[in-house]
Amino acid sequence: MKNVTCIEDLRTIAKARVPRAFFEYADSGSYTEQTLRANRADLEAIKLRQRVLVDVSERDLTTTVLGKKIAAPLILAPIGLCGMQHGDGEILAARAAHAAGIPFTLSTMSVCSIEHVAQGTGQPFWFQLYVIKDKGFSRALMDRAIAAKVDTLVLTVDLQVLGQRHRDVKNGLTVPPEMRLKNIIDIATKPVWAWSVLMGQSKTFGNISGHVPGMENVNSLAKWTNDQFDPALNWKDVEWIKKYWPGKLIIKGILDTDDARTAVDMGADAIVVSNHGGRQLDGASSSIAMLPRVVDAVGDGTEILFDGGIRTGADVLRALALGARACLIGRSYVYGLGAYGQAGVAKAIDILEKEFSVAMALTGVGKVADIDGRVIDDGMAKPAAPRTAAPKAPAKAKAKSPSKKSAP
Numbered sequence: 502m503k504n505v506t507c508i509e510d511l512r513t514i515a516k517a518r519v520p521r522a523f524f525e526y527a528d529s530g531s532y533t534e535q536t537l538r539a540n541r542a543d544l545e546a547i548k549l550r551q552r553v554l555v556d557v558s559e560r561d562l563t564t565t566v567l568g569k570k571i572a573a574p575l576i577l578a579p580i581g582l583c584g585m586q587h588g589d590g591e592i593l594a595a596r597a598a599h600a601a602g603i604p605f606t607l608s609t610m611s612v613c614s615i616e617h618v619a620q621g622t623g624q625p626f627w628f629q630l631y632v633i634k635d636k637g638f639s640r641a642l643m644d645r646a647i648a649a650k651v652d653t654l655v656l657t658v659d660l661q662v663l664g665q666r667h668r669d670v671k672n673g674l675t676v677p678p679e680m681r682l683k684n685i686i687d688i689a690t691k692p693v694w695a696w697s698v699l700m701g702q703s704k705t706f707g708n709i710s711g712h713v714p715g716m717e718n719v720n721s722l723a724k725w726t727n728d729q730f731d732p733a734l735n736w737k738d739v740e741w742i743k744k745y746w747p748g749k750l751i752i753k754g755i756l757d758t759d760d761a762r763t764a765v766d767m768g769a770d771a772i773v774v775s776n777h778g779g780r781q782l783d784g785a786s787s788s789i790a791m792l793p794r795v796v797d798a799v800g801d802g803t804e805i806l807f808d809g810g811i812r813t814g815a816d817v818l819r820a821l822a823l824g825a826r827a828c829l830i831g832r833s834y835v836y837g838l839g840a841y842g843q844a845g846v847a848k849a850i851d852i853l854e855k856e857f858s859v860a861m862a863l864t865g866v867g868k869v870a871d872i873d874g875r876v877i878d879d880g881m882a883k884p885a886a887p888r889t890a891a892p893k894a895p896a897k898a899k900a901k902s903p904s905k906k907s908a909p
């Protein structure tokens with residue numbers, strides 16, 4: 502792994518090691534993928550202020566989320582079918598997160614079940630809930646999470662209907678799944694992956710399989726799951742969850758200021774500004790474009806988490822500068838998992854932490870608590886002043902305008 506220096510390297514290796522259908526399932530966004538691209542493009546468009554001659558010899562990456570100290574402002578995001586990137590993927594990712602001192606979030610749609618992850622790690626983790634049509638099943642999932650000592654529930658609200666990823670359809674990742682000759686040939690060329698998945702504790706939706714009568718095979722499971730997403734999902738469901746769940750409640754998938762305010766009014770302990778990694782509403786704004794607006798709308802009382810497009814430590818700095826408490830990372834760690842299993846997830850976290858630490862130093866910040874809008878070069882967001890043929894401004898106006906000052 503010596504030559505792996507960035508998240509993109511992990512992506513390249515995962516692409517070679519994971520069967521195409523599962524790599525593309527993780528890599529893709531919905532429809533034209535414009536929101537997927539905007540998540541990255543808008544982060545990269547935020548320029549940072551290079552600062553010098555500030556003593557940054559001591560750097561502290563630690564912070565707190567909902568009152569708990571974490572080693573860096575990073576959280577592993579919930580990822581459905583994570584265990585299809587590598588056998589026992591959720592257990593391995595949870596172990597890597599625990600070793601790094603950051604939270605791991607298990608998806609409702611995981612391959613390893615709540616119980617397997619609890620047994621396989623012996624450590625606390627967060628659980629992400631989809632409220633589905635079968636409310637009894639959602640309640641049973643919460644009960645199982647409570648029994649597994651989960652204290653933080655991440656309620657994802659942006660999947661009331663499913664956005665389509667074209668590559669999934671082309672690869673046969675459909676309902677029911679289609680095993681095509683090209684998939685079989687592809688899997689035959691990935692023996693390390695095949696062995697790890699074969700040896701894994703579960704090969705389907707671990708939280709559902711064995712818990713819904715009659716759902717014994719992949720086809721019936723996929724159909725049941727698909728039919729259970731609930732277009733009628735509404736704020737009353739959130740009210741019900743808030744009453745039922747005894748621990749902390751985080752609402753994930755908020756991209757709108759009105760929704761953010763309602764989530765806070767409903768008693769969310771935190772919200773995640775997210776567009777599901779560009780996998781749902783294609784054409785929605787990037788998460789980073791919406792973050793400052795949500796922060797403004799909500800005020801200081803509620804912690805705001807962020808996800809969507811984090812691939813570098815500088816991205817983490819950008820999100821924190823715009824008001825995020827911490828960042829959830831999705832694909833960045835999924836690529837690590839597909840590339841090298843647990844060691845790859847550890848590597849992804851390590852890369853982001855080191856890059857974040859350097860970005861802090863070079864913007865003149867020593868502590869996470871000191872990161873704010875001052876690390877951002879907001880001058881870059883404005884159009885450059887015209888270089889020629891600019892009409893002479895009156896002396897008073899000229900003195901006030903910083904852009905005119907820097908014109909040649």
Ligand SMILES: Cc1cc2nc3c(=O)[nH]c(=O)nc-3n(C[C@H](O)[C@H](O)[C@H](O)COP(=O)(O)O)c2cc1C
Nearest residue numbers: 527578579580581608657777778808809810831832
């Ligand atoms: C392969 C994949 C599966 C996902 N599954 C879930 C899920 O089961 N539940 C959920 O709340 N979000 C899910 N998400 C969204 C992530 O939690 C997160 O919001 C997103 O990945 C952040 O964007 P990033 O991948 O650019 O970091 C998934 C994302 C990916 C890439």
